[in-house]
Amino acid sequence: MRSIRLIPCLDVTDGRVVKGVRFVDLTxxxxxxxxxxxxxxxxxxxxTFLDITASSDGRETMVSVVARTAEQVFIPLTVGGGVRVTEDARRLLRAGADKVAVNTAALERPALVRDIADEFGCQCAVVAIDARARIEGAGWEVYTHGGRRPTGIDAVAWATACAANGAGEILLTSMDRDGTKDGFDLELTRAVVDAxxxxxxxxxxxxxxxxxxDGALVGGADAVxxxxxxxxxxxxxxxxxxxxASHGVTIRPV
Amino acid sequence: MTGSPRIAVLDYGIGNLRSAEKALQHVGAAARLVSDAASVAAADGVVLPGVGAFGACARALRESGLEPAARAALESGVPFFGVCIGFQLLYERSEESPGEVGLGVFPGTVGPLPPGVKHPQMQWNQLVVPDGSVPAPLRGLGENPWVYFVHSYVPPIGDETVAVCDYGGPVAALVARGNLWGAQFHPEKSGRSGLGLLANFVALAA
Incomplete structure (x- = not known):
């Protein structure tokens, strides 16, 4: 049986959960x-915890948030944001994270994904991809630095490369849709799922x-x-x- | 016996062991990570965790010097629980790492999940007890509890298997033979069901 996972995401900065529209205007x-x-x-x-602080102080805070969470929450925990080297991954995993998500640093040095997979297992190597539909031409482009910097890299090709490089999961965010409440970019999701x-x-x-x-049944995602x-x-x-569940998705009941 | 059962979580340098330790403490055990044979021998129950690849875990267990302690615990009959790769290590070998051997308590070779489904299985799935009875690890958990799996390989289904899940076909999920238990899923990450199972293990060690 294949079941779909429902994952609340917490964007964390300086030890607080925040939310913004298209990565800005945080509340x-x-x-x-x-x-x-x-x-x-x-x-x-x-x-999923995403540390959206860039500072090293913020990352220290995040390790303690993860440790406190792991004392009382006994479901899988993914932590991303600011993971640049395998040592960052190790500290988060030791604190109680089950998976770490890498983004910008993996684009700068794709071997990071392989390093984390080799050291801790593929199952904890998540690649977070922030993608935006190309304005000219077809397809989606990967962005880094919290969605601010275009890379020119095709999102589907990048996802495929990461999977071949030891990634255990892709966390795929549509920058066009993030914060809009217009629904997932189902075409993007389907393209990556199929690849x-x-x-x-x-x-x-x-x-x-x-x-x-729709994300599960039309987009084909394994988790929403x-x-x-x-x-x-x-x-x-x-x-x-x-x-x-009442609309055809197999999911663990509460 | 007085006090909480002492559960030794074997710390042989593999993965996130904090969750297993915290979950066992949460259900009343005096659980701690141990990396020396004397602490294993003194424990009321032993948990052998493991994530990543079979070969890396088998090597790490050997190089940590804890393999003899694990074997001694298995021979002594003290409650023993292998989780994920720690479960797979109870078998003879794995197609994932052909050069390495496991502890060989149960016969057979760990193999890949069935074709036609995603590898890894990274999801919640329901346990199915083939004959409808309630094996000791699942007491009080309700019918077909949901638990969290992350794995690409799995041991064969044998006489020791007490529950399976359906993932491209029946897949061994839980074994129990007396005081020796093994789970392919992660009880420490399976919410209430997982904590209930761990509480059953702690009770076994009490």
Whole structure:
């Protein structure tokens, strides 16, 4: 049986959960450990923390957030943001993370993915890809530095290269949709799912519960990720899962 | 016995062991990571974790010097729980790492998941007990509990297998033979079901 995972995502900076539209205009959404516990109780299948702080102080804070979370939350935890070398990955894994997501640093040095996979296993090497539809021509382009810097690299080709290089999962965010509540970029999701044999997490744009269903059934994603619809209690995880289950998605009930 | 059961989580340099330690503590065990044979011998129960590749884990276990302690614990009959690659290490060998050998408590070779499904299986899946009975690890967990799997290889289904999951066909998920348990999934990452299973193991060691 194939089941779909529902993953609340917490963007964390300086020890607080924040949310912005297209990575800017950040607002405070609460304490990450508290939110993580609430999501666990509500039936989250997994949690993702993205450290959107660039500073080294912020990364230290993140390690402690991960450690405190791991004391009370017993579901898988992915942590990304600021992971530049295998030592960064090691510290997060030791603190209690199960997977680490790399983004900018993997584009600068693709061997980082292989290094993490070799050292800790493919299952904990996640590559986060921030992609945007090309303005001219077909396809999607990879962006780095929190979605600010274009790379010229094709997102599907990059995902394929990462999978061949030992990645265990792709966390795929549409920069066009992130924060818009217009739903996932289903074409992008489908293109990456069809190109790689590893699990793909769809991210960016969820505003309704039907968007979660579409990500799984139309986009073909193995997991669907959302942030603000849960932080602001627009829906509980339980409501989301009931809706998904009654619309044809196999998912662990709460 | 007085106090909480002492559970030794074998720390042989592989992966995130903090979750296993914290989850066992959460259900009442005096769990700690141990890397010396004396602490293993003194424990009321032993957990052999493992993530990554079979060969890397087998080598790390040997090089850590803890393999004799693990074998002694297995021979003593103390409650012993192999998790994920720690479960696979209970078998003779693995197609993932042909040059390496496991502990060989159970016969057979660990092989890849069935074709036609994604590798790794990285998802929650339901446990199915073939004959409908409730094996000791699953007591109190309800029917067909959901647990979290992350793996590309799996041991063969044998007499020791007490629960499977369906992933391109039946896949060995849980074994129990007396005090020796093994799980392909991660109980320490399986929410309430996983904590319930770990509580059952801690009770076994009490």
């Amino acid at each position: 405070d959404e609460g304490d990450p450990v508290e939110l993580a516990s609430r999501y666990d109780r509500e039936g989250a299948d997994e949690l 790689v044999g590893i699990p793909v997490v769809a991210s960016g744009g969820v505003g309704t519960l039907q968007h979660l269903v 990720l959302a942030a603000s619809i849960f932080h602001r209690r627009q829906f509980t995880l339980g409501e989301a899962k009931s809706y998904m």
